[in-house]
Amino acid sequence: MSNPATQRKIIDAASRYSDIDERYYEWEDGLSSAGLSLILPKSSLSTFDWCVTGYHFDQLIGGILTASEHDIQRRQGNLFAVPDHVLLFIVLVGGLDCQCRGRRFEVGQGDMLIQDMSQPVSISVRAGSAGPCTYQYFILPKSSMAFSVDIAPLHGHCLHAASPLNRMLRGHLATMLALFDQMTEMEVKGVGKGASNLIIETLALLSGKALDSPFEHSTKLERVCLFIESSLGTQLTVEILCKRFALSRASLYRLFEPLGGVACFIRNRRLAMAQRMMRDLSMRHLSLSAISRRCGLEPSVLRHHCIQHYGEPPREIRRELRTQFAHRTHTQHEPTHVGWVSTL
Known part of the structure; x- marks a missing residue:
């Protein structure tokens, strides 16, 4: 049985880096793939330890990490990093x-924390009696939900360990990671x-909105959203959408009410597109x-919304994203979590 390509697996640890600052930046770089920043006193830098094994399942990224006690947070300043994903x-442990x-x-232990990566959170990672904190992580794009789950x-x-949904999902995901090396591409x-x-499907059940089918989401809302996604660089108005999908204005407004309104949805998708372009090094020549x-x-408008919703102007956001890449010491051929998430 042939193993998946090495580009689908990452094994990294603090012990690989003799320089203390490099250990810090490598860990922080990995956290940035989840829109998180590290908060660690300078006095703890020399003893801070971590290791991670990551797996790329094409439509899903997962892995296991162990780390010394530290704090992480997602604030207004770094919400712009990867807002289109669920963690x-x-x-x-x-x-x-x-x-x-x-x-x-x-x-x-055993509990599952759900995060919308467009929203802020603060987390203190603490050790247990059996050793340093160890947890699994899974990242998937919101687009995979076909806009059917808010x-x-x-x-x-927090989906508690004893709940049936947690036990079934947790068992499935753990088995998936454990058998990765035995699977073909x-x-x-x-x-x-x-x-x-x-x-x-689990998230849909938790949100109280059961899906017609866990595998095929072909609602009218999805079709409108996908059209918007493919037309962000063009003029998008209520009139255009109503005409294309044979909807009245009232029907269109009702469709998008759970998503904050059609204008809000279009604006957020355009902001997300701008974020991806600012992060993409192949587009660094663009103003x-x-x-x-x-x-x-x-x-x-971009400047106004960036400051209003993310706390920083576009120029500063772009500079921070470039700084993240500058700190990275991986070779061109070595996969990174940041690279993985950007392709989901």
Whole structure:
């Protein structure tokens, strides 16, 4: 049985780096793939230890990591990194002390933490009696949900270890990681697709909106959303959408009400597109004005919304994204979590 390509697996650890600063930047770089930043006192740098094994299942990224105690957070300043994804943490050893939406709560052994990567969160990673904190992580794009699940209300939801949904999903995902090295390339892709659908169905059940089918989402909302996604650089108005999909204005507004309204949805998708272009090194020759217009936005509008929603102007966001790449010491041929997530 042939193993999947080495580009689908990452094994990394602090012990690989003799320089303390490099250890820090490598860990921080990995966290940035989840839109998170590391908070660690300088006094703890020399003893900070971590190791991670990551797997790319084509439509899903998963892995296991172990780390010394530290704090991580997603703030306004780094929300712009990867807002189009969903992140699951499953605690194996130790625990997570979380602060989200004004409440504090604990995520213990076996519990599953659901995160909308467009929303802020603060997490303290703590060790357990059996050793340093160890947890599994899984990242999938919101687009895989075909806009049929509103993930925002589930941000910060803790699915407890004893619940049937947790036990079934946790068991499936753990087996998937354990058998990765025994699967062929085709099997890895198929298993990733199946796991993504299982996660989507679980999230739909938690949100209280059962899907007609866990594998085929062909709602009218999805078709409109996918058209918008393919037309972000062009003029998009309520009139154009109503005419194309034979909808009245009232029907269109009702469709998008759960997503914050049609204008809000289009704006957020354009902002996400601008983010991807600012992060893409192949587009570094483009000015911010050119990026804005390719996304269907005026430069002043992009600046206004970046400051309003992400706390920073586009120029600063672009500089920070480039700094992240500058800190990376991997070779061109070595896979990274940041590279993986950007292709989901």
